[in-house]
Amino acid sequence: MTxxxxxxxxxxxxxxxxxxxxxxxxxxxxxxxxxxxxGKAHGRVSQAxxxxxxTAARDLGYRPNLAARSLRLGSTRTALLVVPxxxxxxxxxxxxxxxxxxxxxxxxxxxxxxxxxxxPARRSPAAAPVQTPPISDPFxxxxxxxxxxxxxxxxxxALTAIRGDRLPLVMLDSDPADSPGAxxxxxxxADGMRQxxxxxxxxxxxxxxxxxxxxxxxxxxxxxxxxxxxxHGTGATVDRIQAPLTTDAARAAVHxxxxxxxxxxxxxxxxxDDTMAAGACKAARRLGLRIPQDISVTGFxxxxxxxAIEPELTTVRLPAEAxxxxxxxALLALLEGHRPAPDTLPVHLVVRGxxxxxxxxx
Numbered sequence: 001m002t003x004x005x006x007x008x009x010x011x012x013x014x015x016x017x018x019x020x021x022x023x024x025x026x027x028x029x030x031x032x033x034x035x036x037x038x039g040k041a042h043g044r045v046s047q048a049x050x051x052x053x054x055t056a057a058r059d060l061g062y063r064p065n066l067a068a069r070s071l072r073l074g075s076t077r078t079a080l081l082v083v084p085x086x087x088x089x090x091x092x093x094x095x096x097x098x099x100x101x102x103x104x105x106x107x108x109x110x111x112x113x114x115x116x117x118x119x120p121a122r123r124s125p126a127a128a129p130v131q132t133p134p135i136s137d138p139f140x141x142x143x144x145x146x147x148x149x150x151x152x153x154x155x156x157x158a159l160t161a162i163r164g165d166r167l168p169l170v171m172l173d174s175d176p177a178d179s180p181g182a183x184x185x186x187x188x189x190a191d192g193m194r195q196x197x198x199x200x201x202x203x204x205x206x207x208x209x210x211x212x213x214x215x216x217x218x219x220x221x222x223x224x225x226x227x228x229x230x231x232h233g234t235g236a237t238v239d240r241i242q243a244p245l246t247t248d249a250a251r252a253a254v255h256x257x258x259x260x261x262x263x264x265x266x267x268x269x270x271x272x273d274d275t276m277a278a279g280a281c282k283a284a285r286r287l288g289l290r291i292p293q294d295i296s297v298t299g300f301x302x303x304x305x306x307x308a309i310e311p312e313l314t315t316v317r318l319p320a321e322a323x324x325x326x327x328x329x330a331l332l333a334l335l336e337g338h339r340p341a342p343d344t345l346p347v348h349l350v351v352r353g354x355x356x357x358x359x360x361x362x
Contacts, residue, residue, distance in 0.1 A: 032045050077147065169334075239257070254269065273300045293359060311353030
């Protein structure tokens with residue numbers, strides 16, 4: 001019987017396939033099926049046998065009985081993934097990577113969005129206080145149904161809201177210093193900004209404008225710090241402006257900066273993400289500036305938008321799916337009683353048409 005004939009393997013009637021059906025279809029014992037589908041087959045079941053089990057499970061449409069297994073193991077095989085929003089492509093890809101690893105190990109993923117977790121940037125002490133809504137607590141009714149938590153790109157003050165019942169915690173794209181007791185998985189944000197800076201300096205740019213996200217989060221603080229550090233001692237100057245993470249807000253902020261009287265025009269615009277870079281490009285074009293002949297623009301993330309605008313955007317590619325994959329792998333290690341070391345994933349600069357040498361005489 002081949003894997004190309006899944007219909008012959010299915011149990012009779014409307015009965016859902018069981019692990020015994022999978023074992024029969026794969027020609028192995030139920031113990032082997034249990035090891036493979038629980039993620040404990042390494043070193044105990046051959047790769048060929050494990051693949052045969054997975055193929056049989058897929059062909060049969062087998063899904064583990066999580067309720068029964070929870071009673072047996074004291075575990076729900078369910079993890080919570082907290083992200084600020086799914087409208088941002090980065091977080092959607094993080095979810096994809098997380099879910100792929102979870103599925104291979106018989107885990108389910110519950111998704112919770114917490115937009116308040118990346119709050120507006122701090123205001124000066126003299127400014128009027130900002131009333132922000134409390135961060136919603138995803139544990140209010142679900143803590144007993146979860147084995148662990150993975151939280152992506154959270155502001156430091158949000159950590160207390162996702163602690164819940166002291167469940168195992170993995171922080172993604174977040175400050176390791178603010179995550180005591182948690183495993184961390186981070187793209188190398190600082191190195192990404194260093195790559196941007198070196199690229200622009202090598203083209204001859206010396207007047208920079210940093211369009212920073214008005215968000216109080218480690219990932220954006222890291223970008224600002226890395227840019228300032230990379231420019232230190234080069235003779236280059238950098239001005240910094242802030243805007244919310246929208247195209248229109250970025251366009252308005254850049255327009256105001258480029259038309260401010262008495263300020264020399266920058267030759268390079270460094271933006272904290274691709275959405276903001278798109279707004280920066282709109283502002284430059286509406287002022288009659290050519291990209292990159294009059295001003296260069298860079299982004300960060302390398303989402304689909306980066307190649308949808310013209311010229312295509314020079315940006316830093318973040319391994320979003322790998323971040324999710326490593327995050328779920330770290331959570332599995334915590335659940336097995338291991339403490340994974342902090343994990344930093346490499347990023348790289350993708351050079352496209354939005355950057356070039358500064359205009360002559362600049």
